[in-house]
Amino acid sequence: MTKILIVAEHLNGKLNSSTARCVTCARELKPDAIEILVLGDAPDSIAAEAAKIDGVTKVLSVAKAANAHALAAIYAPQIAAAAKGYSHVFAPSTTFGKDVMPRVAALLGVAQVSDIMKVDDAHTFERPIYAGNAIVTVKAPTDQLLAATVRTASFAAATSGANAAPVEALTLDAELPTHTRFVELAQGKSDRPDLQSAARVVSGGRGVGSKENFAIIFKLADKLGAGVGASRAAVDAGYVPSDLQVGQTGKIIAPELYMAIGISGAIQHLTGIKDAGTIVAINKDGEAPIFEVADIGLVGDLFKIIPELEAAL
Amino acid sequence: MKILVAYKRVVDYNVRVQVKPDGSGVVMDGVKLSANPFDDIALEEALRLREAGVATEVIVVTIAPANAQAHLRNGLAMGANRAIHVVTDEAIQPLTAARALLKLVEKEQPEIVILGKQAIDDDCSQTGQMLAALWNRPQATFASKVEITGKVAKVTREVDAGLETIEVDLPAVITTDLRLNEPRFIKLPDIMKAKSKPMETIEFASLGIESGDHLKTTKYAPPPKRSKGVMVKDAAELVAALKTKGLL
Numbered sequence: 365m366t367k368i369l370i371v372a373e374h375l376n377g378k379l380n381s382s383t384a385r386c387v388t389c390a391r392e393l394k395p396d397a398i399e400i401l402v403l404g405d406a407p408d409s410i411a412a413e414a415a416k417i418d419g420v421t422k423v424l425s426v427a428k429a430a431n432a433h434a435l436a437a438i439y440a441p442q443i444a445a446a447a448k449g450y451s452h453v454f455a456p457s458t459t460f461g462k463d464v465m466p467r468v469a470a471l472l473g474v475a476q477v478s479d480i481m482k483v484d485d486a487h488t489f490e491r492p493i494y495a496g497n498a499i500v501t502v503k504a505p506t507d508q509l510l511a512a513t514v515r516t517a518s519f520a521a522a523t524s525g526a527n528a529a530p531v532e533a534l535t536l537d538a539e540l541p542t543h544t545r546f547v548e549l550a551q552g553k554s555d556r557p558d559l560q561s562a563a564r565v566v567s568g569g570r571g572v573g574s575k576e577n578f579a580i581i582f583k584l585a586d587k588l589g590a591g592v593g594a595s596r597a598a599v600d601a602g603y604v605p606s607d608l609q610v611g612q613t614g615k616i617i618a619p620e621l622y623m624a625i626g627i628s629g630a631i632q633h634l635t636g637i638k639d640a641g642t643i644v645a646i647n648k649d650g651e652a653p654i655f656e657v658a659d660i661g662l663v664g665d666l667f668k669i670i671p672e673l674e675a676a677l
Numbered sequence: 678m679k680i681l682v683a684y685k686r687v688v689d690y691n692v693r694v695q696v697k698p699d700g701s702g703v704v705m706d707g708v709k710l711s712a713n714p715f716d717d718i719a720l721e722e723a724l725r726l727r728e729a730g731v732a733t734e735v736i737v738v739t740i741a742p743a744n745a746q747a748h749l750r751n752g753l754a755m756g757a758n759r760a761i762h763v764v765t766d767e768a769i770q771p772l773t774a775a776r777a778l779l780k781l782v783e784k785e786q787p788e789i790v791i792l793g794k795q796a797i798d799d800d801c802s803q804t805g806q807m808l809a810a811l812w813n814r815p816q817a818t819f820a821s822k823v824e825i826t827g828k829v830a831k832v833t834r835e836v837d838a839g840l841e842t843i844e845v846d847l848p849a850v851i852t853t854d855l856r857l858n859e860p861r862f863i864k865l866p867d868i869m870k871a872k873s874k875p876m877e878t879i880e881f882a883s884l885g886i887e888s889g890d891h892l893k894t895t896k897y898a899p900p901p902k903r904s905k906g907v908m909v910k911d912a913a914e915l916v917a918a919l920k921t922k923g924l925l
């Protein structure tokens with residue numbers, strides 16, 4: 365029997381869309397059940413939101429003061445306890461899932477498949493290695509539980525609204541450590557669309573030149589109603605905060621439109637945008653590797669082109 | 678205080694990895710190998726903690742074939758006090774690596790184990806978290822800042838929502854993100870000095886651990902290619918092209 369438990373990701377009382385993306389991936393296994401586990405200090409509204417996702421058969425909610433913050437050391441023993449009886453336990457391949465899922469797998473003594481990008485069957489998956497330079501097919505044993513993270517950019521979010529899965533409160537028998545304590549989360553405040561789910565993203569690289577100059581990227585993004593991203597070089601240089609980094613070690617995204625401005629197109633950056641619908645590149649160097657993957661390329665100085673572009677929009 | 682650093686050798690990040698035409702693997706002949714970039718950052722952090730007087734000894738560990746000695750010598754040249762080489766010809770998976778590292782942790786009793794947040798060959802991002810689970814100790818993953826005060830580490834982590842700070846009691850596992858530090862370059866005299874630093878060799882089989890290599894890779898394929906795009910000459914043409922695609 366294929367029974368999948370998905371660990372919900374949420375923040376500030378809101379379910380992250382990465383959870384609905386995991387549901388889409390899970391449905392491709394043709395499972396008998398897809399259940400969502402919500403851990404939180406006040407998980408009720410999040411559980412209610414999860415119950416609406418099409419394809420979900422049940423929601424399990426664990427309310428505990430210790431679950432106020434998603435600390436892997438505290439979540440993992442609970443997830444491992446809840447996972448008994450399931451064939452698969454999934455989490456999104458976001459920093460949340462990447463942090464907690466291997467800890468769950470190790471507690472259960474099972475392997476983890478990281479970054480599922482395609483489902484071949486219930487135990488055979490495709491995943492990227494070498495920054496996406498190769499795609500491997502991996503087979504997991506059928507006689508033990510499988511832990512996995514789902515590459516969210518590879519799966520659209522499951523639709524929501526028509527479903528009303530039952531919600532059950534769960535009491536778990538798991539000893540929770542006190543050795544790990546949350547201090548604070550410094551969140552980039554922004555009214556712009558979230559980078560990981562935005563339909564349009566405008567990204568700037570080292571070519572933008574400075575923190576002040578980055579205003580030109582933000583302005584264009586606002587005109588387009590787009591989220592803002594950046595290359596590692598732009599983050600390292602302090603133009604923008606680290607949560608805007610796109611790429612192998614940043615965010616993996618799949619917007620309908622991606623605009624790479626003053627970004628050379630290093631393989632580690634391209635890994636993050638492989639599934640974008642249309643890639644637009646603006647770069648003054650006609651030989652830049654970004655043009656090898658761009659659907660629409662424009663060679664020129666970004667400081668001249670962007671104002672013209674804004675005027676033409 | 679001892680710090681153990683997991684120091685993996687991988688295909689250099691500048692190499693454009695190619696899949697073999699028969700799909701049996703990736704081309705490794707003549708390909709440059711280097712320390713995993715995140716592991717260089719891990720070692721650098723350990724060295725800085727020693728230089729700051731927090732740590733007294735830094736040990737680099739690798740689990741790799743016999744020919745990885747030169748790789749460990751680089752770690753010693755960078756400044757590690759000694760090296761441990763767990764020798765195996767097999768490529769092992771994260772759960773097995775974590776079990777092997779746990780054996781060394783039990784033997785060496787470090788206060789901190791620093792690993793890379795991911796190895797850029799398998800891109801798994803699992804080993805540190807798994808080690809922390811098996812060791813039943815805290816984990817502070819994707820670290821961009823580490824401060825040690827007494828028996829507590831305050832770690833800033835790069836997470837999707839921004840920067841999260843947590844406090845963990847030592848002993849603990851830390852995994853490094855790119856912005857934690859910039860690793861130093863190895864100087865020639867240090868390479869000479871490294872030759873006399875101790876390197877212990879342990880046969881993987883002698884660790885007596887159960888293999889966690891549960892996954893079987895059946896096929897390697899090149900990534901799907903994006904089709905060649907068009908070039909436009911100015912902003913007006915760009916807008917027109919986007920409109921044609923229905924994107925504006």
Ligand SMILES: Cc1cc2nc3c(=O)[nH]c(=O)nc-3n(C[C@H](O)[C@H](O)[C@H](O)COP(=O)(O)OP(=O)(O)OC[C@H]3O[C@@H](n4cnc5c(N)ncnc54)[C@H](O)[C@@H]3O)c2cc1C
Pocket residue numbers: 568569570571572594595596597598609610611612613614615625626627628629630631632633636646647648649652664665666667690714715797
């Ligand atoms: C382990 C590892 C992980 C990494 N992970 C990531 C990652 O997740 N994401 C990531 O992005 N990188 C990552 N990198 C870094 C990556 O290798 C590149 O160094 C980085 O992406 C380069 O950023 P860039 O394109 O902005 O800068 P550059 O390569 O310096 O390119 C700047 C570009 O701007 C253009 N330009 C300059 N001025 C103008 C102008 N006025 N108008 C138009 N164009 C202009 C130039 O022609 C050039 O092409 C990683 C590297 C390593 C080793």
Ligand SMILES: Nc1ncnc2c1ncn2[C@@H]1O[C@H](COP(=O)(O)O)[C@@H](O)[C@H]1O
Pocket residue numbers: 683684685686713715716719738739740741769771774791792793794795796797799800801802803804805
């Ligand atoms: N064979 C190995 N030898 C030494 N360190 C390793 C090995 N495998 C994994 N590691 C460590 O674990 C980190 C994460 O690896 P991974 O989970 O494979 O992405 C690496 O950055 C290393 O620090």
